[in-house]
Amino acid sequence: MESVKGWVAADYAAEPMASVQHSLRVAYVVFSFCAAFFLSGIKAVVVGPVAAAVMIVGNVGVILVLFPAHVWWAIYSLIKTDRINAGLKLAVLLALPVLFGLWLGLGILGSALVGLGYGFFTPWISTFEAFRQESEAKKFVHGIVDGTWGTIKGSCTVVRDFADICFHSYPVYLKELREGSQNREPHSIRLLDVPSCIVVALLGLVVDIPLYTVIALVKSPYMLFKGWQRLLHDLISREGPFLETVCVPIAGLAILFWPLVVVGSVLLAIVSSIFVGLYGAVIVFQERSFQRGVSYVVAMVAEFDEYTNDWLYLREGTVLPKPSYRKRKPSNSTEFSVRTNASGGKGADHPPGPSEAPAMLVPNLAPARSVREAIQEVKMVQIWENMMKSCEQRGRDLLNQNVIMAAGLAEWLRGAKEGGHHETVSLGLPSYSLLCTVLQSIRAGSGGLVLGSFEVNQHNRPQDRLLDWFFHPVLVLKEQIQALRMTEEEVRFLEKLTVFAGNVAGGWENGAGMMVVPQDPVRLAQIQAISRRLVGIVRSLSKFPTYRRRYRHVVKLLIAYSVERESSGRSSASGRSASYFEITQLDV
Numbered sequence: 001m002e003s004v005k006g007w008v009a010a011d012y013a014a015e016p017m018a019s020v021q022h023s024l025r026v027a028y029v030v031f032s033f034c035a036a037f038f039l040s041g042i043k044a045v046v047v048g049p050v051a052a053a054v055m056i057v058g059n060v061g062v063i064l065v066l067f068p069a070h071v072w073w074a075i076y077s078l079i080k081t082d083r084i085n086a087g088l089k090l091a092v093l094l095a096l097p098v099l100f101g102l103w104l105g106l107g108i109l110g111s112a113l114v115g116l117g118y119g120f121f122t123p124w125i126s127t128f129e130a131f132r133q134e135s136e137a138k139k140f141v142h143g144i145v146d147g148t149w150g151t152i153k154g155s156c157t158v159v160r161d162f163a164d165i166c167f168h169s170y171p172v173y174l175k176e177l178r179e180g181s182q183n184r185e186p187h188s189i190r191l192l193d194v195p196s197c198i199v200v201a202l203l204g205l206v207v208d209i210p211l212y213t214v215i216a217l218v219k220s221p222y223m224l225f226k227g228w229q230r231l232l233h234d235l236i237s238r239e240g241p242f243l244e245t246v247c248v249p250i251a252g253l254a255i256l257f258w259p260l261v262v263v264g265s266v267l268l269a270i271v272s273s274i275f276v277g278l279y280g281a282v283i284v285f286q287e288r289s290f291q292r293g294v295s296y297v298v299a300m301v302a303e304f305d306e307y308t309n310d311w312l313y314l315r316e317g318t319v320l321p322k323p324s325y326r327k328r329k330p331s332n333s334t335e336f337s338v339r340t341n342a343s344g345g346k347g348a349d350h351p352p353g354p355s356e357a358p359a360m361l362v363p364n365l366a367p368a369r370s371v372r373e374a375i376q377e378v379k380m381v382q383i384w385e386n387m388m389k390s391c392e393q394r395g396r397d398l399l400n401q402n403v404i405m406a407a408g409l410a411e412w413l414r415g416a417k418e419g420g421h422h423e424t425v426s427l428g429l430p431s432y433s434l435l436c437t438v439l440q441s442i443r444a445g446s447g448g449l450v451l452g453s454f455e456v457n458q459h460n461r462p463q464d465r466l467l468d469w470f471f472h473p474v475l476v477l478k479e480q481i482q483a484l485r486m487t488e489e490e491v492r493f494l495e496k497l498t499v500f501a502g503n504v505a506g507g508w509e510n511g512a513g514m515m516v517v518p519q520d521p522v523r524l525a526q527i528q529a530i531s532r533r534l535v536g537i538v539r540s541l542s543k544f545p546t547y548r549r550r551y552r553h554v555v556k557l558l559i560a561y562s563v564e565r566e567s568s569g570r571s572s573a574s575g576r577s578a579s580y581f582e583i584t585q586l587d588v
Contacts, residue, residue, distance in 0.1 A: 033252055036143060040127035043147050044120045051155040052119030058159030059111035063104065066166050071100060077174040085188040088285075091197050095281070098201075106271065113267075118155060121257070123147035128253050161545045169543040189285050197281035200293035204277025204300075211301045212273035216266045219308055224262045226312055231255045269304075276300050283325060295325035380462045386451040387433070388550050394433040395558040399565070403499065404429065406562035409555050423501040425555065430541070431534045432499045438478050439491070449474065470541060477533055484526060490518060497531040 074096060078089055126147030130139050189197075231254060277297065284293035302322035309315060398404045408421030441450045448457030449471075461471060486494065518524045541547055 040124040043123035048120035051151045052115040055115035055155040062163045063107045077178050080178045087191045088189040091194045122151045164548040196290040197284045201278050201281040204280035204297045208273045208277040216269040227258050292325045295323040391433045392554050409559050428499045428501045431538045
């Protein structure tokens, strides 16, 4: 009996203690949020103007300096290409002033908005991210340091990547337009359709821009309060981003900044309406009908209203007219469609089709995933880092075998294209690294790709549009290699063919000999097709943002490794290579 009384007394004593602990935990979270909010505000005021000025001046300078070159490259490529006929060339030439005007206006405006947003909000986010550190000392140090110099350095990195896209990726696209017409039927348009395209494009601008703006502005208050309702519900029920205590300050920052997200969504909807309206000219070209082009202009307003209703959980459908503008599904093109995620809108019951309209870029208002679930997803930066580390390791192997030389790497770094090693360094090395990754994944029995210490598959891959263009083709290529069941000699021949970008005359004794070619012509064609696809995938990857900067860093590391190897062979001094790699780690 006495023991029962003791248990009851202990229970009553434990309840106040648990209540006190809960109150202390809440008070700690509130105090931490206020301290981080005050500190991040100071850092944003001090660092924000500098980072924003660097990004705005840098990006706008790149746009203005390269603008004459962009105009000349575009006109020259349009005249030289044989992928389109004279009528379509005339239509594009007439549209170029509008397109370049949009490029200048939206480029400068976008640079200003992105620069201000990045410069002022990165210190806030970095300060609140410091609360994820385990120890209090680390939280204090990272809360002060994070978001200061790193923000300024990040703005410089953005300017560099933007310059690479404008100066390197854009000419590559135009070169493919001029030279990539083999075995392709040229696109053509009748001269009679050119005026129709112009009229429909102008009509699309006049109709879609005002109506998109009105719809976005009318629904923005509902988006504001609906988003706050969703976030507050997660806060009270401790779901989604509020599940973990360390993430509550960051989620609280999301509640405060939600109005800015709504404003950004409205601006993006207005900007997207410009391209939606201009796309009416493409509909006229595809359908050979002025009437269907006008129907497209009208239908896109109804589509936009319908999809924003779905995303904001308003009534289904739309009261606006939605005429049909397709008499057939285009075989070589898809509709210009902008969506935030595959599960938005009507979900699995209404998969996105080729005739869907661009919709307002609004975040998903459905219940968010927990932090534990989000951590399981492989991040894009991890994929980039492991790809570059693989390139570095394969490059070292090729340097040890004297397949590539430090002189060839230095020539590529200086931009020389006359040397015989240019294709090997620019395309052969990353293609060979990708091939080795695919072969390693096949040997490991992986359902995806094995990148270093982790596996990327359909379940944990990042939900990124850029990755979609890369991940699925590689998986298809992996299945094709598996289906071929190549012998060891054929694998060596494929490796050699890939390293030298299709030229098997290169001097690499990798087990395939100097000129060992499969005797079966069908087998040879299959292996050559795989090699071309590998090189083509890497050629497409080389146009992505951050790729050139990261790959140039890998080449510099390989040059340093070659110098260290030669010096260690003469003086047996091998202690500097590791320290150099530690100092020059890849930027995240």
